[in-house]
Amino acid sequence: MLRTASRLAARTTLVQRRRASRVVKVKALPFDLNTExxxxxxxxxQDISPTNIELRQRSSGRFNGAASLTFDDVxxxxxxxxxxxxxxxxxxxxKVEVAWGTTPFEPEPEPTREELEEDPLKVLTRVLDERRLPTLDQIRAEMLQNDQHDIVREARFPGLIMGEDEVDEEPPQPKKKKVVDPSEPLGKWAETIVKINRVQKVVRGGTIMRYRALVVVGNLMGAGGFAYGKGHSPRDAVARASKAAKRDLRFVERFxxxxxxxxxxxxxxNCIVDIYAKPPGSGIVGGPLGRRILTQLGFSSFTIKARGRRTPYSYCAAAFxxxxxxxxxxEIARSRGRRILEIEHAAARHARSPFKA
Incomplete structure (x- = not known):
């Protein structure tokens, strides 16, 4: 509402200034020495007698094809x-063009220090008392008189004209969804960078060099995974591999x-990996990569042995x-029809579990 009132007041002031002007502009004049x-x-x-005719000039001093006609009366x-x-x-x-011109006016004096320090409410009250602002009736009359053509056209063609206050508002921006990592509820993660190497892709224009990383992750509670990741830098490759490994997790029930x-x-x-069960507290026996994989999953008593072609990826894939x-x-008790306590006691009595998958 305040914005509408301010727009109407500004438009009314502009119309009043134009109507109070004694200057008429004439454009598109021929470039002739006898233009005046x-x-x-x-x-x-046409019985028009201006008191003064001023030919407009550019900054270079040349005639720009316009003139200002000044009259004695509005x-x-x-x-x-x-x-x-x-x-x-x-x-x-x-044929020349005609438009309203603005009458030169004296600039308003700069406000004094007392006026600047005055209360804004008092300033507004004084302006209203002095009737500097137009009333609503004046604004309504000016709008009806100046927008008569638009009103008639709107009556003939409804919906053709859209006013300033009828502009559609901007659509609400969709709220950004909070991306939750599905692996967060599984606790903190331990990561091991198994290998980083540089790879090249041959294209028509040459080769594209990137980095490839093999990462193994685990949460020390039986969940873990491994994956490859590629990127333009080693850090980017490790980050992508870690994210891919967390999307492909395997869970192992620990005894x-x-x-x-x-x-x-x-x-x-061609890689074969054997993992032997040991009673709790027996310790770890095995190579560094196998020890690291099972330790990250939360195992602390086991023996791991690998045979064959032990490449890093084959070793990880065979272990998982x-x-x-x-x-x-x-699962074992249900398949054999035994009690869970019997299976647990039998497994705890033996150095190696006699049960086979």
């Missing part, structure tokens, strides 16, 4: 403007949170293939 004489002859035929200027607008003027077989319940074997290509074959106490 031609103007006076044309105006005399009524004379309005009468001349309407006549020129209705009948038209041709100078040198060329008393430390060891395996039975021996397992996994294979990938072996862990995927591990069965929990509940």
């Amino acid at each position: 004489a031609l103007l006076r002859n044309a105006f005399s035929e 009524d004379e200027a309005t009468k001349a403007f309407r006549r020129l607008r209705h009948d038209g003027v041709e100078i040198g077989n060329r 008393r949170d430390t060891s395996l319940l039975h021996d397992v074997r996994g294979k990938h290509n 293939d072996a862990l995927s074959k591990h069965r929990s106490v509940e």
